[in-house]
Amino acid sequence: MKYLCMIYSEEGAWGKMPPAEQEKWLGEYFAFSDGIKKSGHYVGSNALQPTPTATTVRVRNGKVSTTDGPFVETKEQLGGYYLIEAKDLNDAIQVAARCPGARHGSVEVRPIIEYERP
């Protein structure tokens, strides 16, 4: 079963970090990615540009409206994700607990629905 592990953290914190510390975190993310590739959990992952780059799009009555910024403003923002394949929720929680994001922020684990096409 697939789970999406979404990493939420305060995005301002990254910019304030000294370069050496940024490098340390990046190293940990690379090591984590390699680890879950080896264990067969890894399906995909991406880091996101911060929310000032976000654009929200809606279509209402056929009219496209575009607004600056994320859909909801929150204290912690979605900064990246891992899509993983796990046996069950316990397995997924173990993977999420190893993710560096769980230490500098939090990781929301959501099961993926797989629809069968008729």
Added chain:
Amino acid sequence: MAEQVRHMVDAVYRSDSRRVLATLIRLVGDFDLAEEALHDAFAAAVERWPSDGVPGSPRAWLVSTGRFKAIDAMRRRARFDASVGELARRFDAAANDATELEEGDGVEDDRLRLIFTCCHPALAPDAQIALTLREVCGLTTEEIAHAFLTPAPTLAQRIVRAKAKIRDARIPYVVPTHAALPERLDQVLRVIYLVFNEGYAASSGASLTRHDLSGEAIRLGRLLVELLPEPEAMGLLALMLLHESRRVARTSPTGELVLLADQDRSLWDRDQIAEGTALVERALSSRRIGPYTLQAAIAAVHAEAASAEATDWVQIVGLYDVLERVDPTPVVELNRAVAVAMRDGPAAGLAIIDALLARGDLDDYHLAHSARADLCRRVGRTADARRSYQRALDLTRQEPERRFLERRLHELGLNV
């Protein structure tokens, strides 16, 4: 004859329905389907046992009947709804594994699986309690709602959501691995202790004790010790038994709160004390000593004292010192301060409580203010005592405790 069989079915339901359910959940892979199968199996027993005779192993008969009923239900539904097809396949695979049906260790493991699944930390805390009482203890939704002063539809909704999460997020039906066990066991113990406390000192409402919940928590504690004799499981059971032993002495015939020091100790339940004390000793001898065991050890020291004055306060403070290291919380510091006041005099305890309150951790905790009030009263600082009783009174939500504090305030008023 039919009447006798009916009684037999009722007795088996009371003694074994939870075990049968626990095994059916594993075989069927779904809580709702397993509950339906359990119901169908007992209905079949009522129908068939009078003519066929009561089977040699009623439990195995019920599991296998329930399993077939579930297969039927599954097949019927699969014809209408393609989405249960996957579940049906999984289920067929499990059902084919007939060896798992046999009685033995597996069946006891099923009950542990059920407990750990109901107390899974991914479920909301309220839902863990509701689900445990519903599935493990077999209480009805209405009974649980009544005990927790919650509307039944709210509680039913909680259970429905929890079951949906177990299914959709795939919370596994397993006993946690060795590495995860201590943390997961803590979670189970917390749920049991919450149920106990809800019964022992209802957080709101007129009655100080809701006996049924405490009894249910003790039953759960016993089951857990039987299935998984870990020291802290024993410690929690001991703690609950030792608290429960004082139930009758804790309230006066008119429903007023009676403090430990003023209780009629001849009313304490000696059997529960003996059982609790023996469990504490077993847990302590494991050398893996946790907070429940330490709290139970403290309760055991109280239980063996003939009076409040005769209590071994030196030993109690010593146990609190260890507890404070294992579980450094403000509430533990507060309780230790009260014990220090008994060992070294009220002024010593007061100094600790004042420092604690100055840190701001316990400012909203009514027992911190009533403890401070009591010590102020004993050193003759009446105005301070009155202020603290008033603060405690503003914070408490329990009727008997309100009346107790009002009585104390009234006594102080007359002394001025």
